[in-house]
Amino acid sequence: MKPSLPAQPNHIAILRLSALGDVCNLVPTVRALQRQWPQARITWIIGKGEYSLLAGLSGVEFVVYDKSTGLKGMRALWRELADTRFDVLLHMQQAIRASILSLGLKANVRVGYDKARAKDAQHRFTQLHIAPRTNPHVLESFMDFARLMGVEEGPLEWNLPVPSAAYDEARLISGEAPYLVVNPCSNVRLRNFRNWSVEGYASVIEYAWVQHGLKSVLTGGGSSLEREIGEQIEALCQPGSVINAIGQTSLKGLLALVDGARAVVSPDTGPAHMSNAMGTPTLGLYATTNPQRAAPYLWRDFAVNAYPEALYTYQQKLVEEVSWGQRVRHADAMGLIKTDDVIAKLETLLTHTAAHPTTGTTDES
Known part of the structure; x- marks a missing residue:
């Protein structure tokens, strides 16, 4: 006999370790749970880097698991929570590592993905499953966990905490003039293939500078590839039109930087969803992943979509x-994105948000 969900949960656990974009997309689910049950404790088991992004999120107790510690780290986490029993565990990470981690947690009921959406046999580690859904956005898949628990629909909320020191950090980089954030690279990992061309980014930066007087701030991590790409873009741009801040921001500093930007241009990677969470107009570049599933949620209408062409090609x-x-795992796929299309989308985004500064996608979501 399957267990039933509590009508009034006292302690809810969320298991979602990674990644930066995904944890940003999960925050509206947390806010929905808080609206429904303001007195309930929420414990979020999260990855180390993701915690540094969301630290201070109101009403949430974080338990950090560093995946580099492997089984040793799991055992330490199990000991930390040995005396804790959750009313419900929302298992929201489709990875075998997370499922193994879940085995050491005590919960009255475990909720996971439906079989069609579950990866790595995740549904076998849970007792109840969210309702099947056809072709959802990642954010909607997370919200399905709240819906299963009976949470009433409401506005999407993030309210990510950004300390004043992070805004000081951002101002030291950007100065006072209006600016565009360009985050040219996605995560550096095998067969990712989400990065657009150096020449394309340089053309977009030129357009923003000449037509709108917007400097562009380059952001990203400190890997050698990201730094090299940033230097190549900078070399193609007019003096004064670009600020290369790749590898120079903390995650909180990056939140502050995108919060102050006129818009953000990025491929499918964490900063695009960080920008979305801060309400900043976001132009996503998509060819290897489907933007209907993974584009910045509030700005889906402004994503450049070469995914159908890449899939067919x-x-x-x-x-x-x-x-x-x-996914389309081909090194040339992002080359299908045309510079003119990106510039046209950027112009549309800037024009739209000048007239409607708080609105993004035309969907009523």
Whole structure:
């Protein structure tokens, strides 16, 4: 017999370790749970880097797991929570590491993804499952956990904490003039293939500078590849039109930087969703992943979408013929994104948000 969900949970656990974009997309679910049950404790088991981004999130107790510590770290976390029993565990990470971690947690009921969405046999580690849904955005998949628990629909809320020191950090980089944030690189990992061309970014920066008087601030991590790409972009740009801040910001500093930006241009990576969470107009660049599933949620209408063309070019498939999470793992896929299309989308985004500064996608979500 399956356990039932509590009508009035006292202690809710969320298990979602990574990644930066995903934890940003999960915050509205946390806020929905808080609206429904303001007295309930919420404990979020989260990755180390992701914690540094969300530290201070109101009403949430964080338990940090550093995946580099492996089983030793898991055992330490289990000991830390040995005397804690959760009313419900929302298992929201589709990875075998997270499922193994969940085995050492005590919960009256465990909720996971439906079988169609579960990866790494995640549904076998849970007792109840969210309702099946056709082709949802990642954020909507997270919200399905709240819906299963009976949470009433409401506005999407983030309210990410950004300390004053982070805004000081951002101002030292950007100065006082209006600016565009360009985050040119996605995560550096095998067969990721989400980065657009150096020449394309330089052309967009030129357009923003000449047509709108916007400097561009380059952001990203400190890897050698990201630094090299930043230097190549900078070399192609007019003097004074670009500030290269790659590898120079903390995650909180980056939140502050995107909060003050006129807009953000980025491929499918964490800063795009950080920008979305701060309400900053965001132009996502998509060819290897489907923007209907993964674009910055509030700004889906402004994403440049070369995914159908990439799918047909490199896999001879239509979008309707592949699984919803299908990626195009080809090094040339992002080259299908045309510079003129990006500039046109940027112009539309800037024009739209000048007239409607708080609105993004036209969907009523």
